[in-house]
Amino acid sequence: MNFIGLDLGTGAVKGVLWDGERIVAEKSVEVEFVREGDAVEIDAGGYRESVLGLIRGLAAAGDSPVAGIAMCAASGNTLVTDADGTPRTRIVSWLDNRKEPSPDPDIHEIVGWPWPQGFPFAHLLRMRRETPELFAPGFRVCMNNDWIQFVLCGDFALDHSSATPYYLQDQKNFRYYRPYLEKLGLNEGQLSRLVPSGTVIGTLRPVLAFGNLTTGTRIVAGSFDHPSGARACGIVNEDEMLLSCGTSWVGFRPARERRIVPGTLADPYMIHEGGNWGEIRSWGKVGLELEAWIVEHYTDSPERYRRFSDDALATDGPARAKMIDTVTRFRAKAFPETRFSRIVLAGGPSESPAWRKFLAETWDCKIELSPYKKYTGAVGAAMLAKKGSEK
Numbered sequence: 070m071n072f073i074g075l076d077l078g079t080g081a082v083k084g085v086l087w088d089g090e091r092i093v094a095e096k097s098v099e100v101e102f103v104r105e106g107d108a109v110e111i112d113a114g115g116y117r118e119s120v121l122g123l124i125r126g127l128a129a130a131g132d133s134p135v136a137g138i139a140m141c142a143a144s145g146n147t148l149v150t151d152a153d154g155t156p157r158t159r160i161v162s163w164l165d166n167r168k169e170p171s172p173d174p175d176i177h178e179i180v181g182w183p184w185p186q187g188f189p190f191a192h193l194l195r196m197r198r199e200t201p202e203l204f205a206p207g208f209r210v211c212m213n214n215d216w217i218q219f220v221l222c223g224d225f226a227l228d229h230s231s232a233t234p235y236y237l238q239d240q241k242n243f244r245y246y247r248p249y250l251e252k253l254g255l256n257e258g259q260l261s262r263l264v265p266s267g268t269v270i271g272t273l274r275p276v277l278a279f280g281n282l283t284t285g286t287r288i289v290a291g292s293f294d295h296p297s298g299a300r301a302c303g304i305v306n307e308d309e310m311l312l313s314c315g316t317s318w319v320g321f322r323p324a325r326e327r328r329i330v331p332g333t334l335a336d337p338y339m340i341h342e343g344g345n346w347g348e349i350r351s352w353g354k355v356g357l358e359l360e361a362w363i364v365e366h367y368t369d370s371p372e373r374y375r376r377f378s379d380d381a382l383a384t385d386g387p388a389r390a391k392m393i394d395t396v397t398r399f400r401a402k403a404f405p406e407t408r409f410s411r412i413v414l415a416g417g418p419s420e421s422p423a424w425r426k427f428l429a430e431t432w433d434c435k436i437e438l439s440p441y442k443k444y445t446g447a448v449g450a451a452m453l454a455k456k457g458s459e460k
Contacts, residue, residue, distance in 0.1 A: 070088075070089075070133055070134060070135075070136035070458070071086050071087065071088050071093060071128075071131045071133055071134070071135050071136065071281070072086075072087050072088075072089065072135065072136055072137050072138070072139075072451045072452075072454040072455045072458065073085070073086055073087070073124060073127050073128065073135055073137070073138040073139075073451065073454060074087055074138075074139060074140070074141075074291075074297075074446075074447040074448055074449065074450030074451025074452070074453070074454055075120070075123070075124070075138070075139070075140035075141070075291075075447060075450055076140070076141050076142075076294060076297070076444070076446035076447040076450060077120075077140055077141070077142035077143065077144070077213060077214055077217070077294075078100070078142075078143050078294065078446075079100070079143045079162070079163070079164065079316075080099065080100050081097050081098065081099050081100055082097060082098050082100060082119065082120055082123055083095070083096075083097040083443060083444055083446070083447050084096055084097065084123050084124065084127050084444075084447055085127070085441075085444050085447040085448055085451055086127040086128070086130050086131050086135075087448060087451035087452075087454075087455075088131075089455055092441065092444065092448065093130060093131050094126075094127055094130030094131065095444050095447075096123055096126050096127055096130075097123075097443075098119045098120075098122070098123050100116070100119075101115065102162065102164075103159060107165070107166035107167045108161075108165060108166075108167065109161075109162040109164040109165045109166065110159035110160060110161050110162060110165070111146070111159060111160040111162060111213070112159055112160075113148060113156035113158070113159055113160050113216075114156065116160060116213065117216075117217065117220055120217055121220070121277070124138065124221075124282070125279070125282070128280060128281040128282045129280060129281065131281055133281065134281050134282075134283050134285070134286070135281050135282055135283070135286050136285075136286065136287065136454070136455070136458040137286065137287040137288070137289050137454035137455060137457055137458035138221065138273075138286060138287070138288055138289065138454055139267075139288075139289040139290065139291040139450045139451065139453040139454035139457065140214055140217065140218070140291045140450050141231075141291045141292050141293065141294045141296075141297030141298075141446045141447070141449060141450040142212070142213065142214040142231055142291070142293065142294060143163070143293075143294045144163075144212050144213070144214050144231045144234050144235070144293060144294075145163030145187070145188040145189065145212070145234035145235075146160050146161060146162050146163055146189070146212050146213045147160070147161040147188075147189040147192040147193065147196075147210070147212060148160045148161070148210075148211050148212065148213060148216050149196065149203050149204070149208055149209070149210055150208070150209045150210075150211060150216065151207055151208065151209070152207045152208070152209060154209070154216065154219050154220065154225075157203050157208065158196075158203060160213050160216075161192045163185075163187055163188050163234070164187075165187055165192065166187075167187075167191075167192075167195055168186035168187060168191065169186055169187075169190075169191035169194050169195060170186070171184040171186075172190070172194065172249070172252060173248075173249075176236065177329055178329050179239055179240070179241075179246055179249075180233060180235075180236050180237070180238060180239070180240055180246070181233050181240035181327070181329070181334065181335035181336070182233055182234060182236070182334045182335070183331070183332075183334070184236075188234050188235070188236050189210075189212060189234070189235050189236060189237065190235070190236035190237060190249065190253070191236075193210065193253050193255075194252075194253065197253060197254065204254065208259065209225065209259050209260070210255060210259055210260055211225060211227075211260070211261055212227070212231070212235060214227070214231055214291070215227040215231075215261040218270055218288055218290075219261075221271075221273055221274065221277065221288045222270055222271030222272060222273060222274060222288040223271060223274055224270050224271040224288075225260075225261040225262065226261050226262050226263075226264050226268070226270040226271075226290060227260075227261040227262070227263055227264070227290070228263075228264055228265065228266045228268070228290035228291055228292055229243050229263055229264070229265060229266070229337045229341070230266055230291075230292035230293045230296055230336055230337050230338070231291065231292060231293050232263055233293065233334075233335070233336060233337075234293065236249070237249050237250065237253075237255075237260070238263065240327070240335060240337070241327065243263060243337075244263060245257055245260060245263070264290050265290070265337075265341035266290055266291060266292045266296075266337075266341065266453055267289060267290060267341075267342075267453050267456040267457045267460075268289065268290045268457060269287050269288070269289055269290075269457045269458075269460060270287075270288045270289065270290055271287075271288050272284055272285060272286060272287055272288065273285075273286040273287075273288065287454070287457055287458050289453055289454045289456070289457030289458065290453070290457070291450045291453050292336075292338075292449070292450070292453065293336055294446045295311065295313060295319055295321040295336075295347075295349055295446075296321065296336050296338050296347050296449070297445075297446045297447075297449030297450050297453070298311050298313060298321070298415055298439070298445040298446040298449055299311040299321050299323075299338070299347065299449070300339075300449040300452055300453070301439070301441055301445050301446070301448040301449035301452060302413040302415070302437075302439050302445065304321065304322070304323060304413060305323055305339070305344060305345065306323060306345075306410075307322060307323055307324055307325065307345070307407070308322075308407065308408065308409050308410045308411070309322060309323065309409065309410065309411045309412070309413075310322040310403070310404065310407075310409050310411075310412045310413070311412075311413050311415065311439075311445075312403070312412055312413070312414050312415070312416075312428075313415045313416050313445075314356065314414065314415070314416030314417055314418040314419065314424075315356050315416045315417065316353075316354060316356040316357060317351045317352060317353045317354060317355065317356065318351065318352045318355050318356070318399050318403075319349060319350070319351040319352075320349070320350050320351070320399075320402075320403035320404060321336075321347055321348070321349050322347070322348055322404060322407065322409075323338060323339070323344070323345035323346070323347055323348075324345055324346045324347065324348045325345055325346070326346065327346045328346075328348065332350055332402070333348050333349070333350055334348070334349040334350070334351075335347070335348060335349075336348070336349060348404070350402055350403045350404060352398070352399050352402050352403075355395065355399070356417075359391075359395065362391055363377050366387065366388070374417070374421065377392075377421075377423075378421040378422065378423040378424070379423075381423040381427070382422065382423045382426065388423075389423075389427075392423060392424065392427050393427050393431075396424075396427045396428055396431045397431055400431050400432060408433075408434070409432055409434045410434055410435065411434060411435050411437065412428065412432060412434055412435070412436050412437070413437045413438070413439055414428070414436060414437070414438055414439065415438075415439040415441075415442065415443070415445040416443070419438050419439065419442070420438075420442075425438075
């Protein structure tokens with residue numbers, strides 16, 4: 070049997086067809102944004118058709134039925150729908166620049182993440198104030214990931230990991246936090262039920278069954294994207310870290326206990342499987358800073374990254390200084406109190422021998438490369454699809 074894992078990323082949706090041991094096929098589609106002033110939104114209908122097309126393409130690449138589908142997500146996007154899932158709004162991206170002040174000084178302790186001024190709780194506060202007609206009788210509230218799951222199987226459910234950036238979940242007790250729902254005028258019946266990662270949500274709607282996609286294909290709850298990537302790379306111990314390098318650099322490591330400290334985002338990770346919590350620390354937009362520096366010094370030539378890496382290895386000049394400064398600054402942010410035995414890299418810099426060299430020297434530990442590269446999160450989701458399908 071095969072499994073489909075999706076990574077609903079910010080700028081692209083990536084997917085793999087996985088046979089339980091290896092990737093059979095991999096595909097991706099870009100996410101198209103609608104930008105109007107500070108608004109950053111996504112057309113819900115177009116997004117749905119792109120994701121469904123990706124799933125169909127992956128399924129057709131295999132020679133056996135798809136047993137399960139699961140997805141990880143860079144969640145934090147918001148959608149208001151009718152009771153039957155018909156969109157009433159566009160999907161509001163977490164990149165949206167319309168900000169809201171924190172509704173509660175204790176929000177970090179309650180939900181596990183510090184207040185970012187955006188994300189669904191903030192989106193809904195603004196919508197309630199500016200467009201109250203959206204909340205006429207018969208509405209539902211969801212994110213893009215639980216909505217796509219509903220499109221696939223007809224049931225609204227959301228895993229506890231992805232629910233964290235919803236900012237409506239009491240993370241310690243794994244249920245919605247009633248005071249926040251009351252502030253938004255919501256009840257739990259208007260939201261997706263909360264479940265552990267790996268839970269079977271339902272089976273594929275008959276109307277979507279074709280070829281290797283059958284009415285027996287299970288739709289399985291996934292997770293937030295970085296925990297999914299860590300799962301794919303076998304990151305399970307406190308002295309191991311997944312380092313994802315993109316627009317932001319993000320470090321994810323397991324932790325025995327849930328800790329709420331400044332700059333750290335908590336994730337349930339494998340807690341429902343008898344394993345560890347997860348901790349996330351990120352350095353936002355460092356990738357954009359690096360890209361600007363590289364273009365300034367090497368133009369926008371397709372060879373700029375190779376030249377940057379070669380120069381950093383060859384001479385004690387600006388390229389090496391920039392690379393060491395970046396690695397050192399991130400080391401000060403990403404769990405400086407922890408001595409790691411193993412770090413797994415995913416993302417652009419993972420392909421550069423210079424980045425690997427200076428990361429290994431700065432952290433003084435073994436540096437590995439994710440074998441799945443940019444599809445690491447999707448493979449973690451496929452693993453959850455397999456886990457749910459075997460229950």
